[in-house]
Amino acid sequence: METEGQYFVAVVGGAVAGSVAAEVLADHGVRVAVIEQNKRPYGKIEDGLPRWHAEQRKQEYARIDARLKKPRVYFVPSTKLGRDLDFQDLCNQWGFSAVILANGAWRDRDLGIPGAEEYVGCGLLYQNPFIYWYNHKAETNYSGPQYDVPDQAVVVGGGLASIDVVKVLQIENYSRALRERSVEVGLHELEKGIPAACKAHGIEPQSLGIRGCTLIYRRREQDMPLAQAPDNATPEQIAKTEQVRLKMLRLARDKYLFQVLDRTLTTGLLVENGRLAGLKVSQSKIEGRKAEPIPGSERELRAPLVISSIGSVPEIIPGVAMKGEYYALTDDSLPRYAGCERVFGVGNVVTGQGNIRVSQTHSQKVASQLIKNYLVARDGHGGASSSHAATEARAAARATALKETLGTLPTLSPGEMVALERRIGTLQERAGYSGDYDAWIANVTPPDLE
Ligand SMILES: Cc1cc2nc3c(=O)[nH]c(=O)nc-3n(C[C@H](O)[C@H](O)[C@H](O)COP(=O)(O)OP(=O)(O)OC[C@H]3O[C@@H](n4cnc5c(N)ncnc54)[C@H](O)[C@@H]3O)c2cc1C
Numbered sequence: 001m002e003t004e005g006q007y008f009v010a011v012v013g014g015a016v017a018g019s020v021a022a023e024v025l026a027d028h029g030v031r032v033a034v035i036e037q038n039k040r041p042y043g044k045i046e047d048g049l050p051r052w053h054a055e056q057r058k059q060e061y062a063r064i065d066a067r068l069k070k071p072r073v074y075f076v077p078s079t080k081l082g083r084d085l086d087f088q089d090l091c092n093q094w095g096f097s098a099v100i101l102a103n104g105a106w107r108d109r110d111l112g113i114p115g116a117e118e119y120v121g122c123g124l125l126y127q128n129p130f131i132y133w134y135n136h137k138a139e140t141n142y143s144g145p146q147y148d149v150p151d152q153a154v155v156v157g158g159g160l161a162s163i164d165v166v167k168v169l170q171i172e173n174y175s176r177a178l179r180e181r182s183v184e185v186g187l188h189e190l191e192k193g194i195p196a197a198c199k200a201h202g203i204e205p206q207s208l209g210i211r212g213c214t215l216i217y218r219r220r221e222q223d224m225p226l227a228q229a230p231d232n233a234t235p236e237q238i239a240k241t242e243q244v245r246l247k248m249l250r251l252a253r254d255k256y257l258f259q260v261l262d263r264t265l266t267t268g269l270l271v272e273n274g275r276l277a278g279l280k281v282s283q284s285k286i287e288g289r290k291a292e293p294i295p296g297s298e299r300e301l302r303a304p305l306v307i308s309s310i311g312s313v314p315e316i317i318p319g320v321a322m323k324g325e326y327y328a329l330t331d332d333s334l335p336r337y338a339g340c341e342r343v344f345g346v347g348n349v350v351t352g353q354g355n356i357r358v359s360q361t362h363s364q365k366v367a368s369q370l371i372k373n374y375l376v377a378r379d380g381h382g383g384a385s386s387s388h389a390a391t392e393a394r395a396a397a398r399a400t401a402l403k404e405t406l407g408t409l410p411t412l413s414p415g416e417m418v419a420l421e422r423r424i425g426t427l428q429e430r431a432g433y434s435g436d437y438d439a440w441i442a443n444v445t446p447p448d449l450e
Contacts (some may be wrong), residue, residue: 002315003200003274004029004408005029005031005414006029006033006153006375007029007030007098007100007375007409007411007412008030008031008033008050008095008409008412008420009030009032009033009098009100009259009316010033010090010094010098010100010224011025011032011033011034011035011099011102011411012035012081012099012101012102012103012409013036013037013043013101013103013347014035014036014043014064014068014075014077015036015041015042015043015102015104015272015347016043016064016102016347016348016360016363017035017095017348017349017359017360018034018041018046018100018346019063019068020067020346020347020359020360020364020367020441021346021366021367022067022068022070022073022412023067023073024363024368024371025367025370025371026071026072026073027070027376030097030371030375031072031073031417032072032074032179033077033420034068034075034414035085036075036077036078036079037081038221038256038382039041039078039091040112040441040444041064041068041075042064042395042411044104045057045060045356046061046135047078047131047132047135047136048128048131048161050131050134050167051134051135051167051187051450052187054188060356061215063439065438068435070189071394072127074120074424074428075428075433075437076427076449077428077431077433077444078432079431081103081317081319081425082315082318082319087320088320090159091343092340094124094423095348095416095419096342096420097318097375097409098172098370098409099340099344100344100345100366101329101337101341101343101344102345102347102349103315103317104312104348104349105207105312105349105352105353106128106315106316107128107312107313107314107315107316108126108128108308108311108312109312109313109325111156111268112310113267113268113269113279114310115269116138116269116276120274121145122274122275122276123275123276123277123305123306124307125305125306125307125308126307127145127157127161127162127165127276127307127308127309127312128312130147130165130168130307131165131168132232133145133146134172135450136368136401138448139446139448139449140446141153142192143215149169149172149173150305151173151212151213151304152211152213152304153169153304153305153306153307154213154214154215154216154278154301154303154305154306154307155169155214155215155216155306155309156216156279156306156307156308156309156310157215157217157237157308157310157351158215158217158218158223158224158310159310159311160225160226161253161309161312162310162439163215165255165307166213166252167191167372170210170212170213170256170258171187171190171191171256173210173212173213174197174198174210176196177208177210178201178203178208181203181208185201185210186195189195192255192292193254193255194210194256194257195254196256199425205257206373210257211343212259213259214259214260214261214262214269214301215258215259216260216262216264216266216279216281216374217260217262217264217302218263218264218284218289218291219263219264220262220263220286221245221246221249221260222242222243222245223242223245224245224249224262224285227241227244227248228244229241239371247434252414257286261284261301263284263286263291264281264283265281265283265284265291265293266302267280267282267293267298268280268298270300270301276306276372277302278301278302278303278306279300279303279306280298280299280301281298281300281301282294282298283297288316310393311353312348312352312353313325313326313352314327314348314349316325321337321338323338325352326349326350327345328347329344329350333366334370334431342409344366344370345364345366346359346362347359347362347363350362370409374408374409375408375409376411399437417427
């Protein structure tokens with residue numbers, strides 16, 4: 001379908017989901033402004049995926065770059081929706097044909113114990129800032145918070161990201177202990193497995209005196225969401241998935257030497273001298289998906305640091321209506337915002353959890369549906385122009401029927417296109433972005449970024 005010069009779409013967030021949506025639309029003649037809060041557009045690839053995924057991160061950066069450099073894509077860095085741009089304005093005043101939210105899930109889900117927020121930075125940390133720190137702390141220009149990584153921390157979680165948090169803690173502790181013995185062992189070597197890395201340097205890991213961190217999970221080990229059973233799984237498939245989860249957990253424990261306390265619920269805070277000194281925990285009784293504390297099983301779990309890694313949800317943006325922890329988007333295959341027909345969601349902002357592939361395919365599907373169902377080609381039939389009057393009439397009738405059943409996105413006149421381009425140019429100028437994507441990325445990439 002050729003929609004050249006008729007539609008202008010704003011995509012909020014330039015990482016996997018945002019760049020994929022931008023590419024699909026731009027390839028169909030749609031102009032796309034990609035509004036990204038950071039200087040670099042890589043989202044969770046840079047700030048979530050721990051830095052030992054060096055090769056994968058490089059490849060994903062290159063893919064995102066290639067998409068954002070496409071003709072008709074206008075990259076707008078250092079511009080945050082909710083801070084530099086108002087959501088209602090963007091949807092209703094700017095004149096875009098549609099707005100696509102691709103801004104991911106950056107708000108850690110609350111630990112869920114009343115009063116816990118008081119101790120953030122004082123014995124309690126959340127996963128997102130912790131991994132951000134880990135990925136950037138070695139850069140000379142890093143100016144964010146610094147975190148201590150003591151031995152015997154407790155991680156509340158159970159999902160894949162919480163295993164990454166545990167790995168960071170263990171790798172940091174072993175790396176420090178080895179350094180104290182004047183043995184330098186690199187991150188990548190330790191990430192392959194702590195016992196093997198220690199032994200390669202003639203050291204028994206136990207001799208370093210590290211007790212290790214503890215991962216607590218409210219259900220059983222075999223319930224940990226480390227692997228997913230297919231939809232409508234049979235009992236055999238569920239049993240197989242549980243075996244896969246147990247195996248993954250066993251391998252992780254063997255390689256990174258941490259403890260797991262399953263069937264453990266956090267029920268309270270342990271506070272000493274104004275600092276979180278651990279958690280009150282209870283054993284849980286599992287009934288189906290429910291995990292209830294067993295009366296009388298409460299005990300204290302002391303820890304110099306508690307890291308909560310129980311999931312990420314979209315950040316609250318002024319003016320964006322919420323449905324629970326998520327934006328008020330419909331649940332169907334084309335997630336549409338309840339408050340405005342022309343606003344859609346793609347990637348982590350919709351799915352919350354997920355992985356690179358899930359974000360990519362979700363965004364591809366939604367953007368392709370938009371093209372197919374909501375954009376009307378200039379010649380009205382979604383194909384090459386035909387001079388044949390009957391074909392044109394049929395195509396026009398089809399387009400009208402489509403418009404009546406689904407509604408289409410507004411097209412823009414050439415004058416409106418130019419005006420919108422000018423306003424986007426002003427945003428780019430304010431960010432210091434000249435339009436040369438490669439030069440910008442080269443300039444804003446820390447020289448010592450891993
Ligand atoms: C610890 C951890 C480990 C992981 N490991 C893996 C793994 O091994 N393999 C895997 O496949 N996946 C992994 N993932 C998941 C994967 O990284 C994400 O699912 C995926 O990258 C999400 O892509 P996205 O584009 O949907 O969201 P994001 O990457 O979050 O992109 C959102 C973009 O929107 C921008 N943004 C946010 N708010 C605003 C705003 N208000 N205004 C403008 N811009 C905004 C952000 O800066 C960001 O660039 C991991 C995630 C974590 C946290």
